Amino acid sequence: MHDADLLATRFEEHRPRLRAVAHRMLGSGAEAEDAVQDTWLRLSRADAAGVDNLAGWLTTTVGRVCLDRLRARTARPEQPWEAGERAPAPADAEPADPEREAVLTESVGRALLVVLDTLAPTERFVFVLHDMFAVSFDEIAAVVDRSPAAVRQIASRARRRVQLGGTVPEADPARQRRIVEAFLAASREGRFDDLVTLLDPHVVLRADPVAVGLGSTPETRGSAAVAGFFNGRAQAAVPAYVDAAPGAVVVLGGQVRIVLTFVVTDRIVGIEAVADPELIAAFDLVTGDAAAR
Template sequence: MHDADLLARRFEEHRPHLRAVAHRMLGSGVEAEDAVQDTWLRLTRAQTDGIDNLPGWLTTAVGRVCLDRLRSRAARAEQPWDGGDATDDPAVDAPADPEQEAVLTESVGRALLVVLDTLAPTERFVFVLHDLFAVSFDEIAAVVDRSPAALRQIASRARRRVQLGGEVRETDPTRQRQVVEAFLAASREGRFDDLVTLLDPHVVLRADPVAVGMGSTAETRGAAAVAAFFNGRAEGAVPAYVDAAPGAVVVIRGRTRIVLAFIVTDRIIGIEAVADPEHIASLDLVPDDPARR
């Protein structure tokens, strides 16, 4: 593979696969594209004459790039979002390709992405590469400096959490609604301990770019941090169904400005804060009227 043009053509052949790996690792189409580009840069600097299996090398390489990014996320101190005053035109960058982002998210499943977010970086790396893309434990071991036996245990632990999350759609809808309503009430009343009880220890709160532009952080992890985020701050949130699942909306001057989508098993394992007007417009939002139950 001395020819640069040939190398570039072969890389482009594998780009869709690499994007799929990166999207499952990072949960964002925009970040996935960046990770794929970083992988191309690594390939151009590598001794390609020694690469016998280019698809395998690229899959492991993009996984390594994503693992570094996940670890960087985990190392950053996350600050809670105070909500701020919403502006009509937040100065934030839109995704490079919203249509592609939507296709990727749909292909993975929003619930699965949220569940994957509850995994530690190494757990997510091992689960995605081995269980979703059939990379051997021997190949993964070289990246994370763990034995194949240890990786089997990590994969098993991650698999149990993903399987639990996969049952979200089968959870009693009444129970889901009760958990969300109890969470909103505890938030409004500033009952921190009750908030923690209603949250899974590994819960993840994620905000879209518009919400980040309002003063949010992109990601907050753990029951205590998410409870602190919401403690005393849900006065304006009212229950609603978001794409047929229990959630909440914040309406300001007659306009829905923030949507909270919840992923619930026995407890809340994921919350997504959506503030992008186009994204909100694409959601099926139905006010939760107790009188109609």
């Protein structure tokens, strides 16, 4: 297979995820399709051989495309595409149509799209990429030219605004908490199959350098691998709210030693283990009886 054909095939494997990211960012199926095609254009011009994590590169790139479009809505409400700027699309790309847009909107949840529309472009970008698709704060920081700590604060602010905007399935903290609690229980009891069921097939586990020193790995991908890591663990982990989102903490000797943050949609799509004391001190943590309310 020709290199260009292979690249198009690999892109098509990621198209559903990219379309989902773009639709949550832009709120329109037609605009989402355009953003995905623009992402293909950028990939076709890039040195794809030098991209180690194609899924991450594509997710960040489509997010950047959508962020530019959101910002342009204020400055230039209508900004048509130049016909000459579009690269040939992958062979099996399909044009957007009203029926597909309606189905996609329904799958996302109209209420959630309405709430997302209340966020500023950067808030929406951070919330969608991190809280819905588990893109790391470090990766997001490079796009928005902020520090990871500042991006974390933006995510926390956006999360609170979404929660105040109404309870919707993808942002319902009570439902997310139940999933996290079920995961912790399955981890403690060594129920591997239950762990796999609670995890998205493409889940990502990330750990900071201090957590790595305690026995974690910098990054683990896939439900089986992440379930294997947690199977029989989490003995000292207790549920908590971390920056207003359901999470967990490991308390030893009366001090929080590890913070686990979770990105939850219908299943867990991302977990971050933080053990650096300075980073832990920056979290807004709610534990004990207050977290159970």
